[in-house]
Amino acid sequence: MRPINGDDVTEAVAGCTAALRAAVDRDWRAVRAKGLEWDCHATAVHVADDLIAYAANLAGRAQDAYVPFELTLDEGTDNAGLLHVIETTGALLAAAVRTAEPGVRGFHPYPFGSADAEGFAAMGIAEVLLHTRDMAEALGIAYEPSAELAESLLACLFPHVQPGPAPWPTLLWATGRGELPGRAPVAEWRWRNNLVVPAERLTLTGLRPAAAHDLRLGGDGGLTWLEGGPYEGTRDAAGMLVKAYQAGVHRPEFGVFALVRHEDGRAIGGIGFHGVPDDDGRVEIGYDLVEGARGQGYATEALRALADWALAREDVGSLFATVHRDNTASQAVVTRVGFVPVSSEDDAELAYELRR
Incomplete structure (x- = not known):
């Protein structure tokens, strides 16, 4: 395990877009993401929205609430355009993380009201990895991030979770997305930024x-x-x-x-x-x-x-x-x-x- 940084955001986003391009010609609005109430199109928009929100809260040093704006796609944006939005918002978060001064924190509600650059990077990566899996499962395409990235993400945001035999299945189990031998199913979960x-x-x-x-x-x-x-x-x-x-x-x-x-x-x-x-x-x-x-x-x-x-x-x-x-x-x-x-x-x- 190692600290999370801006390069990890870039890696996570690249893995997401590479996987989803295999189904770019599908109707994402007609397929519900696995385990979610959203369809795959709405899930992809959610990922991009989180990436830009995390970048904004860190760069803007938000103190008590999210920076008051939200992402809206141009009418008629297709799946390829949506993937471009994810790439762009991911690049903005990676840049915000790389350029943040040491000790800078921005607002995030859970669990202690703020996060630092590493925390925002990790939260963005978590949104990307987990929701890419949700979309990939629903669309019938292969997806699995690197074990090193999953391991570092677990240590950063899930320090209360005992490491399992393999990082990716452990992360899926910890977020209610799978089973892990010898452990009870997870019904509710939260990640934890540092205090x-x-x-x-x-x-x-x-x-x-x-x-x-x-x-x-x-x-x-x-x-x-x-x-x-x-x-x-x-x-x-x-x-x-x-x-x-x-x-x-x-x-x-x-x-x-x-x-x-x-x-x-x-x-x-x-x-x-x-x-x-x-x-x-x-x-x-x-x-x-x-x-x-x-x-x-x-x-x-x-x-x-x-x-x-x-x-x-x-x-x-x-x-x-x-x-x-x-x-x-x-x-x-x-x-x-x-x-x-x-x-x-x-x-x-x-x-x-x-x-x-």
Whole structure:
């Protein structure tokens, strides 16, 4: 798996139009797309409409709603012309993704109200791949995207879904379009963009499995780090995220976040959870900073922001943190945020708790 980019949008659109050209002389309005209420013509228009909408929301940095316009075809546009529209809207999305500045987000309603460039690229690709399959099945033509693209799409938009034996059948199963041995049928589904939590001088940016995988292997996770980063704790946490994803127990809102500084866009550390809340609503939290960012209040700011976000949820009742006894700086951080000492069975560490 790897991060999704503009080139992947181009690949997905090229695969779509190449497949559908085999049936360009058919009456698409007379054939209902498989599993949908739309006919194949309406489905193809929907794909183009989504591609241009995602490009517009990203390029226009829409904040609270979609940019207020919609795609309308000229009267008499045939299937070949419609495929040209898909190619064009796909090119616009690919360009918007390639030229977006790091950290830029635009409105998307699910699940956290926004998406970044990678998210918009992935959502566009999902619309293309899945609906091309719906049309191809109905029209009786062959279609299957590359396994690498399907694998990366799953990791980006379906981080809560355990990888299956093959990416494309897993993606079809995850979106209610097929069966997967050993797994129950999917009746309802949603993809998940990554969560960002704003703070005064920082943005806590949720790491996707592909970025975490790169960090675990010694890469930068697609981030520009302050000199000396990422710290080893962030790499270890990224490895835990990847293992959770592979086991099918990863929940992205309770994963790992990179601390990205507003003033220069550099990542200065990591913060995150050690899993999902237990039955009592208790969840452990941990953090670290690159040495050059310490002593400036960043850890306190990040911990306070993530604690406020977590404790506002109904499924979280308390946060738990452990700190080495000789780490007085970190002890000061948790104390400033409001954590209080609790008993610890480990002589080398102190335990702290923050209740809602």
